[in-house]
Amino acid sequence: MENCVQVRNVSKDFGGFSLKDISFDIKQGFITGLIGPNGAGKSTTIRCLMNLINIDHGEIQLFGKTHESDTKEIKQRIGYVSDENYYYEELSIEKNKRIIAPFYETWNDDAFYRYLKMFNLPAMKQVKKLSKGMKIKFALAMALAHDPELIIMDEPTSGLDPIFRRELLDLLLEILQDEKKAVFFSTHITTDLEQIADYITFINDGKIVFSKEKEEIMEQYAIVKGARTYLADIRNQQVVGFKETDVGFECLMVDRKQIPSELKQSLAIEKPTLEEIMYYTVRGNKVEGSHS
Numbered sequence: 001m002e003n004c005v006q007v008r009n010v011s012k013d014f015g016g017f018s019l020k021d022i023s024f025d026i027k028q029g030f031i032t033g034l035i036g037p038n039g040a041g042k043s044t045t046i047r048c049l050m051n052l053i054n055i056d057h058g059e060i061q062l063f064g065k066t067h068e069s070d071t072k073e074i075k076q077r078i079g080y081v082s083d084e085n086y087y088y089e090e091l092s093i094e095k096n097k098r099i100i101a102p103f104y105e106t107w108n109d110d111a112f113y114r115y116l117k118m119f120n121l122p123a124m125k126q127v128k129k130l131s132k133g134m135k136i137k138f139a140l141a142m143a144l145a146h147d148p149e150l151i152i153m154d155e156p157t158s159g160l161d162p163i164f165r166r167e168l169l170d171l172l173l174e175i176l177q178d179e180k181k182a183v184f185f186s187t188h189i190t191t192d193l194e195q196i197a198d199y200i201t202f203i204n205d206g207k208i209v210f211s212k213e214k215e216e217i218m219e220q221y222a223i224v225k226g227a228r229t230y231l232a233d234i235r236n237q238q239v240v241g242f243k244e245t246d247v248g249f250e251c252l253m254v255d256r257k258q259i260p261s262e263l264k265q266s267l268a269i270e271k272p273t274l275e276e277i278m279y280y281t282v283r284g285n286k287v288e289g290s291h292s
């Protein structure tokens, strides 16, 4: 299994915020989701991959190459959907296309118009007059029309209605039928990733919490619920995040194998959702707990 992206020990210091020695891979043939709370560093990470930000330390390889020596080729091979509109707002979809398309050697005009039709986009409309969802669809059409090997998207689904969101997820799966391609996207809608992602990279406060196969994460982590009587026993274990409830406690453990066998009968042990993994990791082990 080949990595189409390798991020190794990358750091970037903005003063108030920094990416701290992050490393992860994006694998060819798979969908990797990037999750993390607001301000965790998702967009910054994506901008580093796109060479829109200079990194302070570390190395980023895309298709075995680096931006320092091969940025033009790398960008040819990526379809990028930014979280900000980076097209000409005053111009129409059609005029934007005419300016940008010649940059791509593999541009496919038929595919572009097919996507416009599929996404219900009016070619003659000025970009500034498009709705938020339409802007994302336009960015998608531009990103997909040059048949990229790697699709990188920064929160593409956040402004989309649930119907189109589902269609987009199906479209991504269809694109992935070609095993040479890869998709990497950030999102707060973790249920989308539960549906379609193969790998999850979780970033919190500029650090990678994990970057792993989704199934492995779901098998490894556990939500443990129990009565107060077992509270002391469980707090002796390696607990990621913890909260007291009216009836007892609920916590997230990194490794379900660590739950002592003598306690297993008395506790409810469940598979977590990605949202629960994020929630407890960010919340941590605050002792006061919130009653739910």
Ligand SMILES: Nc1ncnc2c1ncn2[C@@H]1O[C@H](COP(=O)(O)OP(=O)(O)OP(=O)(O)O)[C@@H](O)[C@H]1O
Residues within 6 Å of the ligand: 014, 016, 017, 036, 037, 038, 039, 040, 041, 042, 043, 044, 045
């Ligand atoms: N150019 C910059 N100069 C200084 N600080 C920056 C710059 N870009 C981002 N930051 C800071 O870096 C931190 C991480 O921002 P980033 O946009 O990467 O987070 P995010 O995980 O994408 O968040 P969100 O989910 O809210 O979109 C924030 O505190 C932000 O203010």
